[in-house]
Amino acid sequence: EDQVTQSPEALRLQEGESSSLNCSYTVSGLRGLFWYRQDPGKGPEFLFTLYSAGEEKEKERLKATLTKKESFLHITAPKPEDSATYLCAVFYGGATNKLIFGTGTLLAVQP
């Protein structure tokens, strides 16, 4: 069964304390992996798309990487405004365009 698992469920960091979030997946025929940020009361906001193992993308303090079994979202020197839920979703195409989401990691960055 296609599955996306994110860990940890929640993470509390001090401002400036770097860390990584994990997204592991068991999906056959992966065509893309998305990272989203979600703030309370809002919809998921797109961060990155990764297509193949070894690919990396960066945006400000965030860097996403992809292997054949998992993806990491590295947060370098986080600030309180980085506090949010980070969602991972996989896309495997075929006859469907649907995304399969993980349950997310709730990140809290304390000043």
Added chain:
Amino acid sequence: EAGVTQFPSHSVIEKGQTVTLRCDPISGHDNLYWYRRVMGKEIKFLLHFVKESKQDESGMPNNRFLAERTGGTYSTLKVQPAELEDSGVYFCASSQDLGPPNYGYTFGSGTRLTVV
């Protein structure tokens, strides 16, 4: 560019009543998706429209849910009759391309449905 708009933002209804959610995608986006997040669970796919046609409705829970997209513009998702387990946040998303878009899908802020 206006984003994906959903309304109402919140709805509280009694079990057995009918509720209709509406989604206005980004103008020009042929692809429209409905997703749902039930408390404590992951966001799950409900269905996908390409213009006015249902491309994939494999995620629709049962026949109490009816989605339409008139003229390929806005979409509605009707729940009739609503049950307690239908409570959750319903998200709509849209995209221009059919394949995995480089920019991801654009999501609306969601409709929080509470069935009491």
